[in-house]
Structure formats: structure tokens, C-alpha cells
Amino acid sequence: MPELPKYVLYLIPFFAMCIVIAIYLFKQKKLSVAAQSTWQEVVASGLTEPPSLHPLIDPAICVGAASCAAACPEQAIGIIGNKGTFVNPSVCIGHGACAAACPTGAIRLVFGTEKRGIDIPFVKPSFETNIEGLFIAGELGGMGLIRKAVEQGKQAIANIKKRHVAGTDYDVIIVGAGPAGISATLGAQEARLRYLTIEQEDAIGGTALHYPRQKIVMTAPMNLPQIGKIKLSEISKEALIKLWEEVAQKTGIKINFNERMDSLRHENGKFIVSTPKGQYTAGSVLLSVGRRGTPRKLDVPGEELAKVCYRLIDPSQYQGNHALVVGGGDSALESALALAAEPGTTVTLAHRSEVFTGAKPKNRERIKAAEQSGRIKVLMKTKVTQVTSNRVKLDHNGQPMEIPNDIVIVCAGGTLPIPLLKEIGVRVETRYGT
Ligand SMILES: Cc1cc2nc3c(=O)[nH]c(=O)nc-3n(C[C@H](O)[C@H](O)[C@H](O)COP(=O)(O)OP(=O)(O)OC[C@H]3O[C@@H](n4cnc5c(N)ncnc54)[C@H](O)[C@@H]3O)c2cc1C
Numbered sequence: 325m326p327e328l329p330k331y332v333l334y335l336i337p338f339f340a341m342c343i344v345i346a347i348y349l350f351k352q353k354k355l356s357v358a359a360q361s362t363w364q365e366v367v368a369s370g371l372t373e374p375p376s377l378h379p380l381i382d383p384a385i386c387v388g389a390a391s392c393a394a395a396c397p398e399q400a401i402g403i404i405g406n407k408g409t410f411v412n413p414s415v416c417i418g419h420g421a422c423a424a425a426c427p428t429g430a431i432r433l434v435f436g437t438e439k440r441g442i443d444i445p446f447v448k449p450s451f452e453t454n455i456e457g458l459f460i461a462g463e464l465g466g467m468g469l470i471r472k473a474v475e476q477g478k479q480a481i482a483n484i485k486k487r488h489v490a491g492t493d494y495d496v497i498i499v500g501a502g503p504a505g506i507s508a509t510l511g512a513q514e515a516r517l518r519y520l521t522i523e524q525e526d527a528i529g530g531t532a533l534h535y536p537r538q539k540i541v542m543t544a545p546m547n548l549p550q551i552g553k554i555k556l557s558e559i560s561k562e563a564l565i566k567l568w569e570e571v572a573q574k575t576g577i578k579i580n581f582n583e584r585m586d587s588l589r590h591e592n593g594k595f596i597v598s599t600p601k602g603q604y605t606a607g608s609v610l611l612s613v614g615r616r617g618t619p620r621k622l623d624v625p626g627e628e629l630a631k632v633c634y635r636l637i638d639p640s641q642y643q644g645n646h647a648l649v650v651g652g653g654d655s656a657l658e659s660a661l662a663l664a665a666e667p668g669t670t671v672t673l674a675h676r677s678e679v680f681t682g683a684k685p686k687n688r689e690r691i692k693a694a695e696q697s698g699r700i701k702v703l704m705k706t707k708v709t710q711v712t713s714n715r716v717k718l719d720h721n722g723q724p725m726e727i728p729n730d731i732v733i734v735c736a737g738g739t740l741p742i743p744l745l746k747e748i749g750v751r752v753e754t755r756y757g758t
Pocket of ligand 1: 325503584616
């Protein structure tokens with residue numbers, strides 16, 4: 325066999341390097357095309373604003389390592405032009421896995437954008453607001469993670485237990501039983517404080533109750549009062565809720581479910597919390613109400629009927645019923661689709677606007693298909709005017725309308741207690757991407 329000239333041997337590593345570079349460029353191109361198409365869809369559907377805490381990527385520092393995109397299970401980040409890009413803001417839930425994965429520190433987590441400011445109440449390192457005795461822990465105060473909410477709830481109680489106000493029903497009233505409120509309640513019980521925990525929902529767990537079914541929750545080990553360290557990294561939504569239920573059962577903490585704080589007053593150094601079930605006084609209040617808010621109401625006669633609910637838990641319980649879903653966001657569309665999949669259920673979806681601007685394109689397509697196949701009746705420009713025991717009255721495009729009804733699911737978003745906080749003098753800052 326003739327011997328190869330020596331220069332060929334030198335060319336082998338060169339060609340190998342060219343192949344590696346070509347594969348890398350091909351992959352980058354593929355990623356870039358996918359990310360660009362996601363961004364175009366997002367722009368077309370008008371969902372360009374993140375709901376809360378989100379990443380801000382500095383292109384001058386980003387080296388296009390793509391570790392942020394790989395770390396984001398929601399696929400909110402893509403790679404365009406060799407740079408990490410926030411391509412799907414509305415799906416971002418602010419857990420910050422992208423920032424932790426970035427090798428160059430190019431990602432900061434911020435609140436609000438130039439277009440849409442987000443109100444964040446001012447809290448000291450002790451979690452006390454500028455109103456003495458009023459504390460805020462968890463996502464309402466600006467930190468959107470389960471582990472952080474747990475830690476803050478615990479630390480807030482450690483500070484609350486140093487306060488003594490005589491002549492009140494409770495030492496502390498804890499509002500909300502999400503991760504921050506659970507941890508605070510455990511801490512309050514451990515410190516033998518006279519505590520009252522109220523929760524507007526009928527179950528423990530907070531926002532996690534509303535995560536999609538089987539969602540994988542990403543978290544880190546947490547340290548709960550009375551329980552100690554819980555080693556967690558990934559857990560399903562259902563397993564996380566079960567864990568909270570077990571913790572509550574084991575420790576015997578008391579939570580008043582189905583009780584919503586309607587108003588909060590501060591008089592003569594005491595706090596007065598009012599709910600539809602009563603009025604209570606306390607020396608300190610811990611607001612651990614998160615940022616989902618209190619479900620927005622329809623404010624129509626008949627809304628107090630038991631058949632009006634603000635969350636769809638088990639669609640199968642409405643088999644064979646006439647259901648009305650009110651709203652135009654993803655949760656309204658997904659609830660209508662889930663109900664329509666039940667045998668014998670007739671579903672009407674009513675939305676006050678002309679288009680479903682707040683919903684993902686995929687959900688809008690699924691609703692269109694369900695409407696075309698006759699599984700869902702869609703009424704745009706429609707408002708509920710009255711709910712009766714077996715019917716609902718509507719205003720459909722200016723015309724009165726009435727339909728048979730057994731169940732109303734209202735998915736019209738939530739209202740935050742920010743006006744209430746401002747009213748009692750809590751300092752609130754509007755953040756525009758900081
Ligand atoms: C879809 C989605 C996925 C997420 N995934 C993750 C994840 O993987 N990992 C992670 O770490 N974080 C995740 N998060 C964020 C996480 O859920 C929140 O950061 C965390 O739940 C905040 O805890 P919290 O206790 O401050 O508030 P919340 O969990 O929101 O709990 C607040 C509680 O207060 C109650 N409440 C509100 N108003 C009142 C009132 N007026 N009266 C009585 N009760 C009231 C609410 O009903 C609720 O139960 C996700 C968020 C979403 C939306």
C-alpha cells in the first residue's frame with residue numbers, strides 16, 4: 325500500500341474540527357429556527373408579557389451556551405442568533421432555573437417590564453412592612469419560589485414572636501395556606517403563639533392546587549418548623565399537595581378553610597381582620613397570600629348560589645350537566661375543554677371580549693375545533709347578568725339571552741390585595757423590569 329503524504333495526517337484533526345463545528349452550527353441553526361417560530365406565535369397571540377418574576381438576559385454577557393434553555397422545563401427560553409432569548413414570556417413561572425444554570429451570570433430575575441409595571445410591597449429584611457406588626461412573606465413580597473416562601477414564612481414568625489400586644493384575640497393572624505402560610509403556621513404553633521390561619525380555598529397548598537395535573541414541580545430541600553429538612557428536588561403536583569396534607573395531619577396545625585380575608589384595618593396598634601365568617605383582632609398579621617389573588621367575581625344576582633365556583637376540580641362530577649364557563653384565558657378554555665370531554669355534559673363558554681387574547685394558540689385552536697364539532701357553544705361579547713337555580717341570564721352582544729344551567733365555573737382572574745395594602749399605608753413600589 326502506498327504511503328500517505330505526511331501533510332494528510334496533519335489534515336485529519338483539521339477535518340474532524342470542521343465536522344464538529346458544522347454539527348454545532350447546524351444544531352444552533354435548528355434551535356434558532358424553533359425559537360424564532362415560537363416567538364412569532366407568541367407575538368401573533370399577543371402573549372408577550374410575563375406574569376410575574378422572570379429572567380432578564382444580558383446579551384453582552386450571554387455566550388450562547390444554551391444551558392438556560394435546557395434548564396427551563398416550560399421552554400420559555402430559546403436560542404436566537406447564538407444568544408439566550410426570552411421567547412415565551414407568558415409560560416414563565418419565575419423559578420429561576422435558567423439563572424442558576426447560566427455559566428456566565430448573564431441572567432437576572434426581575435419583576436415587571438417596561439410596558440407592564442408590577443406592584444411589590446416594601447418589606448424589611450425582617451419581613452415587616454413599613455406598618456409595625458404587618459408582615460409579608462412569600463410571593464406577594466416579590467419572591468416566587470416554593471422553597472423561598474417556606475423560608476420566609478418561618479423567618480417572619482421568628483420575628484413576630486418577639487412582639488407582644490395585649491388585649492387581642494390572637495398574637496398573629498396568618499392569611500393564606502400556601503408554602504409561606506403553612507411554614508408560618510407550623511412556626512407559630514411551635515412557638516406557642518395564639519394564631520389563626522385563614523385560607524379562602526377548601527384545601528392546603530396554595531398556588532400548587534392550580535398547577536396543571538401531574539406537573540413536575542422543581543424545588544430544593546426545605547426546612548420546615550417542627551418537621552425539619554425535607555429533601556426534595558422534583559416532585560409531582562399531586563405528591564406535593566399530599567406532602568402538605570401529611571404535614572398538617574402530623575402536626576395538627578389548624579387552618580380555617582373557606583374563609584377569605586375581606587378587609588384589614590389597623591387601629592390603636594391592633595389589626596382587625598374581617599372575613600364573611602367573623603371579625604378578629606391580632607397584634608400582628610402575616611400576609612402570605614401569594615400573587616394569584618382572590619378570584620374575580622361576576623357581581624351579579626345569584627352569584628352566592630352553591631353552583632357558582634371559581635375553580636374546576638373534578639370535571640367528571642358534572643357529567644350530564646349544563647355547564648357555563650366564564651372567562652377568556654387559558655384556565656377558562658381548559659376548563660371548558662375538560663368539561664366537554666365528559667359524556668352528556670353540555671358546555672357553553674362565555675367571554676366578554678371579541679377574542680381570546682389571553683389564551684395560548686393551542687388552546688384557542690382546541691376550542692375552535694370543539695365549537696366546530698358542536699361540543700362547546702362559544703358566546704363572545706357576552707356577560708352574565710343573573711344566575712338562578714336552573715338557568716343563567718346573559719347579555720349576548722347587547723341582546724338578552726337565557727340558557728339552562730346546573731353549574732357555573734368563573735375563571736375571570738384574580739384581584740391582589742394591593743389597594744387594601746395602600747389604603748392602610750403600606751409602601752408599594754411599581755417595578756418595571758427591576
Ligand atoms: C403554573 C405554576 C408552576 C409553578 N412551578 C413552580 C415550581 O416548579 N417550583 C417552584 O419553586 N415554584 C413554582 N411556582 C411558583 C410557586 O407556586 C409560588 O412561588 C409559591 O406557591 C408561592 O407561595 P406563597 O405561599 O407565597 O403563595 P401561594 O402558594 O400563592 O399561596 C397563597 C394562598 O393564599 C390564599 N389567599 C389569597 N388571598 C386570600 C385571602 N384574601 N384570604 C384568605 N386566603 C387567601 C390563596 O388561596 C393561596 O392558597 C409555580 C407557579 C405557577 C403558577
